[in-house]
Amino acid sequence: MFTESSLEALKSLHNAIWVYDVELYKIRWANDQALLFWEADSEEELYQRDFKKNMSEAIYTLLSNNLVEYRRGHEHTQWWTLFPKNKRKEIYCHYSGIELCDGRTAMLAQVIVTRELLETELSLHLSTTTVSLWDAQGRLKSANPMFIDLYGESLGQFAELFFSKRQADEVWEKAFDNSEFEVEIFLPTPLGEQWHSLHLRVNQTLQGDVLVVRQFDVTERKQQELHHKHLAVVDPLTQLRNRYGVLQQLEGFAAKGLSFSLFFIDLDNFKTINDYYGHEQGDKLLRALADRLRFRFSSSLSIARLGGDEFLLVDACDVALEQVADQLINAVSEPFNLEVLGDLRITASIGIANFPSDGESVDAIIRHADAAMYEAKGRGKSTFVYFSQNISNGIKRRHQMRQLLGKAVSQHEFQVVYLPVVDTQTQMLFGVEAQLQWNSPELGVIKPFEFMPVAEENGMASTLEYYALEKSCQQMKEWINISHGDFGTLVLMIDISVRQLSCHKFISSIRALFQANRMAPKHVMLQVIGSANLDNEFALKGLLKLREMGLKNCAVWICFK
Structure with a gap:
């Protein structure tokens, strides 16, 4: 059974899905x-209805009974009329x-199709209807012209409508046990295999019971x-x-007790x-990768694209x-020979988790596999990591930090x-490296990494990085004043993310800080945290913006961690 915490996975689906709280008469x-x-x-507005x-x-009684079944x-799955x-x-x-979340059960409704759409797309008024009459021994007594047109004159036994006698016996027994029975079923016909909606009713006559069958080609x-x-x-x-789709499949595996x-x-x-x-x-690359995975791992239980x-x-x-x-x-990293992209190589990070040893619910096991994947990215990418208790502890700690950060x-x-x-050559003080530190009463001292x-x-990353830069400039100004200029040659080293160097507002704020604290930009070393490939280009764009502000003769140091 799905849990309320899994609903975000359904948010972007193309068909309408909602949760109805039967007991409170509300859509939740x-x-x-x-x-x-x-x-x-x-x-x-919808939730208030x-x-x-x-x-x-x-x-209400019907819906309450359905909750018991759920x-x-x-x-x-059935047709329903709503207003x-x-x-x-x-x-x-x-x-x-x-x-x-409170332990109760509600109804999860997923619209497959509306009748309006079906009637527009299918023109259901063109569907054919046949009527036939069968005696208690399953022999054909009478039929309308539509039935004759479909089956001809040769069909004489009820069982001949079906693929097997067993299938025919099941339908026959349900009709006579309940006096009336409806079913949609796949049937063989002279025109080929077709879906038919069967409406069967048992009528009592002086000559005995007869079965009236109406067939609709659907x-x-x-x-x-x-x-x-x-x-x-x-x-x-x-x-x-x-x-x-994969959540449904995994819920099915879990319900059956499968690992x-x-x-x-x-x-x-x-x-x-x-x-x-x-x-x-x-998108072309994603399709090519999906085809490769489908071919290489055809014996797996399932392959899914979760999104992105x-x-x-x-x-x-x-x-x-x-x-x-x-x-x-290896399957991911092998070159993809695609038009426009050419021979393109990519890599992937993989997190592995086992059910039920690494999580007792489908939602938990997916979260844990996701967490292991992020751990793999942190270890250099293009690798895999098994979920462990240490990773679980890390998840809990990150969750606590999210709650406490504001x-x-x-x-x-x-x-x-x-x-x-x-300076290792002169043994003289070259500068200071500024690091932002979080002194949390609940979690202790937390480092920026x-x-x-x-x-x-x-x-909140931009706010924290600007705070660290602002405080560092103020401190450098205070040290220079106290030392009567002796510290004027010190270099301030501070971490800045690549994202900040591509932000016009942040670049402008650097100039304002330098001016307010009378600092020469050449004495600032920005240690840019990020990738040395694509991110380097963004950093260089930020550097150009600094020079465009009139800092052409200033040396701004760019280091990649």
């Missing part, structure tokens, strides 16, 4: 397509359960339904399973390709995990510390 969550379906002005007003006791893991803002809408919808509509179901679980770009291993694959520096060659070429440049391979736990990981890295800034928990830098990635996620 909806994706963008669901907002359109419900003709809602906003999420808040009270569905109790127009709900009969019969419908808790048992049951799902169902968003009093507008009638008939939908073919998949219903299942979802576990809420092949086109059924094919469209199956197509829409396919779209709901398949990524249109790569034709691999999408996030929702499996996840390989969370993230392409290294894929944004570079999109930036240089455009998204169309990037993230892929997921699911395999049995008894495979040689290290061997599979090596094969994945408070830390407002309560002045950050401090700039200075490390002396000595640990909290700055979290600050990036929270959008």
